[in-house]
Amino acid sequence: MDKNEPDLNKVYQKIQDLLKNKGQVVSVLEEQVDVEMQMEYFKFSKNQGKDFDKEHILNEKGLLFSEDTTVDRKKELLVSLAKIDDPEAYRAIEDYKNNADEELKSWSVLAFQESKMVLETSLLGSAPIFISTGLGGQGSNLRYFVVLVAAEDKPFEKWQCDLVEKEVGYLFESEEGEIESMEFDNDKVLIKVLLPISTNIKDFFSKGIKECNEFGNFLTESFLVTNVKELSIEEVDELIQDFRLNKENGGEADDSYVEDIDDVI
Known part of the structure; x- marks a missing residue:
């Protein structure tokens, strides 16, 4: 999508570099500011x-x-x-x-x-x-707003909703995180989660998408993740519309779309 957006892997690596000193205390801003x-x-x-x-x-x-x-x-x-x-x-x-x-x-x-x-x-x-991030966190976990997108511009079928809910749930069985909310809205899934600072968000959700797509490739490999703010339905729809138009016009889609990841202060 937007090539000017920050590279999620670079952000992840930056955090890991800071955490290499195991004796270092990590302080997360918990409130959403x-x-x-x-x-x-x-x-x-x-x-x-x-x-x-x-x-x-x-x-x-x-x-x-x-x-x-x-x-x-x-x-x-x-x-x-x-x-x-x-x-x-x-x-x-x-x-x-x-x-x-x-x-x-x-x-x-x-x-x-x-x-x-x-x-x-x-x-x-x-x-x-x-x-410090806009969405805050809890303990050593950061809060993220994630949007998974249907491969086709039409509402998810019930079995697809059930599968996404189940597969995302499986993901969290191996992480000390928490799904705070999950909402299906036509061609998208809006998820708010808490995940450990050490989690590679891109790999984490890419794995879930891959598991779901073994049953019909009904999710795009691209997804949106931000820890700046919880986007409105209108904002998400606009981003998805731009994404679909770009694909229709022959544009390349990234493996994942990062709306914004705050810097580590």
Whole structure:
């Protein structure tokens, strides 16, 4: 499909390279936070730096809970508190996160994650690997949104739905992951899953497609996977339509289609 999209195998290899040090702690952002919000936070945090009076910031933590404090000021406080390797700062962010202003819920989640990493670094003597994606994760698993596509532009038959459901279920028997949801919609299967960081997503689902296609080649070898966001039916339909038109016009299809895989931060 789109040749400009990131190579899934390269992303997988990048993660494996980072995980080679078995003693390295891996920290996964569990909550689903918009990627643009994440980039805004990390840029803000980087620009703010660490040159500030820590005691002064700790003394001002109560401003987070004041209705008179502006959103911008709360943003600054959260970012500053997140850089302080003191449980007092961590607890202040945690307390605020649990009852955050609507417009700062995601911001407080990111500040809490950064604060947690700062404390872990202080205690362990080395910084953990932080993996941040739009769809988040759970424990050492990352969340993915996957779409399998029918080879023909028509709804799946019941036996095909049953087979896909069974084969995908078999895949997860060998992985410490979880199928959170699976929905059949005409010529596509929308799946939301949690899979270990070490899983090669491309090989994992390609294997499932191959198993299904032993009974009639009713799935395309190409599939869509993203960990940025859960796409709407309309967005998925548009991508599939473009894919089918490209094939009709003689275009080549990749083995898999990666809508987007976040960088490891």
